[in-house]
Amino acid sequence: xxxxxxxxxxxxxxxxxxxxAPAAPAPRTQERPRFDVYTGQGREANQLVSPAFTHVLKxxxxxxxxxxxxxxxxxxxASLTAAELNANATVSNELTAARDQSGDLEVMRSVYxxxxxxxxxAEDTLGMVEPASRITLDMSDAAAGAAAxxxxx
Numbered sequence: 184x185x186x187x188x189x190x191x192x193x194x195x196x197x198x199x200x201x202x203x204a205p206a207a208p209a210p211r212t213q214e215r216p217r218f219d220v221y222t223g224q225g226r227e228a229n230q231l232v233s234p235a236f237t238h239v240l241k242x243x244x245x246x247x248x249x250x251x252x253x254x255x256x257x258x259x260x261a262s263l264t265a266a267e268l269n270a271n272a273t274v275s276n277e278l279t280a281a282r283d284q285s286g287d288l289e290v291m292r293s294v295y296x297x298x299x300x301x302x303x304x305a306e307d308t309l310g311m312v313e314p315a316s317r318i319t320l321d322m323s324d325a326a327a328g329a330a331a332x333x334x335x336x
Contacts, residue, residue: 294300305311
């Protein structure tokens, strides 16, 4: 009885097949580079860093320090400039205020120093009046000698 419609038909097929025939030649292993084992401390050993890498690292550190120094210099110069500009603005404002005050003081001096105002203030507030006659005193030496002669007679 044969089952020719399923896989079981092929599995139970009793045809003569050699039992151990090589299907393909065995794969050849590729030759690897030689692996040498050295005795030592392994990962604990102090391994030298490449001089080129050390040089690049030093150049990079110098460039970073240079950029940092230039940046700090720029910030310092900018802050000093801003402080100086603020000081100049303050001095300019003080100078403008002093000029305004000077103008006001000149006006007040001319107002308070006017002869008419002083005369009016003396008459109204202090009750003073102008004299009817005036006397002029001469304090020079010639005038003093003439005055002494007139009193001696």
